[in-house]
Amino acid sequence: MRTADLLYLIEASQRLHLSDILDKLDDGVIAVDAEGRICFENEAYSRIVGVSERKTIGRNLHVVEPDAILLKVLETGEPIYRNRQLIHSVGKFVAMRIYPIVKNGKIKGAYSIFQDVSEFDKLNQEFHRMAGIAREYGNQLNEKQSLSHLKIVRRSPVYDKVLDKALTIANTDASVLIRGESGVGKEVITRLIHENSHRSGKPLITVNCAAIPDSLIESELFGYEDGAFTGSRKGGKLGKFELAHEGTLFLDEIGDMPYAMQAKLLRALQEGEIERVGGSKSISVDVRIIAATNQNLEEMIKAKQFRQDLYFRLNVVGITVPPLRERKEDIIPLINHFLQKNNEKYKKHISISPEAYHQFEAYEWPGNVRQLQNYVESMVIMTDEDGTVRSVPLALYKSESSQDVCEESLIDDLQNSFLLEEVSFAEAVRRYEQRLIRAAVESCDGNRDLAIKKLGISRRTFYRKLQDE
Incomplete structure (x- = not known):
């Protein structure tokens, strides 16, 4: 290269200020010297962190952000790449690339180039929320179809009163506690309330409190952050409260919720906020709570197994679903409904004789509607294609x-x-x-x-x- 050309390049580089070029970048850039003092930051950096340059230039990063990964690179001399990193001082997530500045084998400083991914992170969380809702809808699809779009089968005046009460309170946000024996159809009442409320276009999320181990129920309800515990999913997980945001959360078998967890649930209901496991940020949630149980919560309160304050919070409106033996008028309509459904399912034409109908009505059905539904399906499967069921050999007593x-x-x-x-x-x-x-x-x-x-x-x-x- 000629001397004249070399002199021109030196002069040109002096005229073009590097900081002017870096200020045009959308990515944030920050550099520190060997002691950790902030010696450069571009305009994008100030915009992303929300702090003006005059407040940070010259300050030591050990004071400004003691946990900054940039300091780790300064110490080790090894570059680090992160796709999602929280800047604790400003509460934002960034994707960063951090490199050491090395001259003559010595670390003279370090610099970081990063992008603000907070909005992307919010979109990603919303995507996971919607995916979780889609999974919940998928799990409930068969059950929802079986309700025939909530055309509930009934003839009993006793059950009609239950339905009337459910419809009366449906379009409020009052918490509901549904009582009744196993198999009476508490989830049917829950769906009736949700589908007739102003939240019907939003998710109905179900949690079976009896089916979740004590150690997991908090993370199941409130979710968890990335790395919250050993075996946790990368990126964290949304809890049922967030999945049910603006919709309804159905807490089935509420009497089986661990006593220690009841206080955390009560706080979430009172404050309208939850905190993910492993997190420190409160998240606002708007959910309508419907709880169900077949246990005597009043006796559990006396035995210090259920919190009285949580009971009052849940039992704003109480609904008791009667057992099938107390609404025998519904037995034959239910049988005919399940018979038609299973004839279509198994492509048969099974009928039932008057004698068999009488036996169905005479039985107590301790397992309620669920037992009746399962028995009719079994009966259709075991009967010849065009046969008539003339007797019901229910195995009531085991020798x-x-x-x-x-x-x-x-x-x-x-x-x-x-x-x-x-x-x-x-x-x-x-x-x-x-x-x-x-x-x-x-x-x-x-x-x-x-x-x-x-x-x-x-x-x-x-x-x-x-x-x-």
Whole structure:
């Protein structure tokens, strides 16, 4: 290169100020010297962090942002890349690339180039929220279709009063506590309320409090931040409260919520805010709460198993769904509804004789509507294509001999799984437990409460074992 050309380049570089060029970038740029003093920042940096240059230039980053990753690069001399990093002092997420400045083998400083991804992060969270809602809708689709768009089957005046009360309070934001035995259809009342409220266009999110382990229920309800605990999903997870924002949150089996968690739930309901596990930021949520239980909460309050203040918060409006034995007028309409549904499902033309209808009405149905629904489906499956059901041989009473046969069969299955199929001992026991639970539910005619008592296990264990199937 000629001397004249070299002199021109030197003069040109002096005329063109590097800071002017960097100020035109949309990316934020900050540089520190070897001691950590901020010696340069462009206009984008000031805009992103919301602090003017005159307030930060010359200050030591150890004071301004003690946890800054830029200081780590300054110490180690190793570049770092992060797609999502929270700047704690301003509460914003950025994507950053940080490099050391090395001259003659010594670290003279470090600089960071970053983009504000807070808006993208919000969009990403909203995407995950909508994806979670979509999953919830998918899980509830079959149940929702089975309600035939809430054309509820009934003839009983007693049940009509329940429906009238549900419709009366539907378009309010009052919390509702639904009481009733297992299988009476508390979730049907919940859907009726939600679908007739001003929140009907928003999500209805269901949480079964009995089916979630104590250690996970807080993160299930409130969500968690990235890295909140070992095994947590990268990027964190939205909780049911956020998924139900502007909609309805249905807390089923509320009596099984751990006592320690009840205080946190009460605080969320009172303040309208939640805090994710591993987070420090309060998040506003707008949800209508509907809770359901088949337990005696008043007795649980006396036994210090349920908080009285939470009870009052939930029980603004109480609805009790009567068992099927107290609304026998609904039995035949329900049978006909389930019969038509299953005839279509299995492409059959099964009918029921008057004698069989009489037997259906005479039975007490301890498992309520759920038991009746399951029995009719089983009846359709086991009856010839165009047959007529003339009697209902309900297995109401189990003889000692049949119980012994059942126990022997379960033990044989355990031995066969372990010895013949060469599965692990744990797997063989898991299969045995599942068979035992199914047998208990069947022997109690679908009444899960009776099955739990018969098995002598907690409700939480019962539902967890069912989920393992």
